[in-house]
Amino acid sequence: MTITIPSTLTIRTQNKFRSLVTKQAYKAGEIICPIPTESMSNKPTMYTVQIGRTKHVEVKELASMNHSCNPNTILDTTRMLVFATRDIAVGEELTFFYPSTEWEMSAPFICLCGAPNCIHVVAGARFLPLSTLENYYLNRHIREEMIELLNNTEYLLTNMERDHIHAQISKRNPSAS
Numbered sequence: 001m002t003i004t005i006p007s008t009l010t011i012r013t014q015n016k017f018r019s020l021v022t023k024q025a026y027k028a029g030e031i032i033c034p035i036p037t038e039s040m041s042n043k044p045t046m047y048t049v050q051i052g053r054t055k056h057v058e059v060k061e062l063a064s065m066n067h068s069c070n071p072n073t074i075l076d077t078t079r080m081l082v083f084a085t086r087d088i089a090v091g092e093e094l095t096f097f098y099p100s101t102e103w104e105m106s107a108p109f110i111c112l113c114g115a116p117n118c119i120h121v122v123a124g125a126r127f128l129p130l131s132t133l134e135n136y137y138l139n140r141h142i143r144e145e146m147i148e149l150l151n152n153t154e155y156l157l158t159n160m161e162r163d164h165i166h167a168q169i170s171k172r173n174p175s176a177s
């Protein structure tokens, strides 16, 4: 079965800039559409959404959905559904927070949304501080990557500390090694 976007959504093109617009209103929490799952890829492109640590799906028309630092939808990659995060009016553009699905993007860009909380560099969750990420809905694979990164940092720090202590001991007592 091929999933395409429902007829209630449409792609708008302005100066070659594409966006996904709704022709119907949605209530906060309402399901907008499923995320397509037919073509999987093991690397990100401009037309994929990351759904697991090494899994990306080509999302067809949904690839026209732009990033926002104050998005009106979330892409839930566990349930493979797009949800409205607040009430959305007819004619509004649908947006989501790219780092909520993307760990490391293939084509980073600068966000010019102008919001006070704008993250500016949209390159994936890996490049954002935890204090920023904690304000957003994040998918499971992003949380897993964050935990692994923190654990690796902890591991490196412990190793550095141990090496440092070892070097100090060796300096004081050259016979010990």
Ligand SMILES: [Zn+2]
Binding pocket: 068, 069, 111, 112, 113, 114, 115, 117, 118, 119, 120
């Ligand atoms: Zn922004």
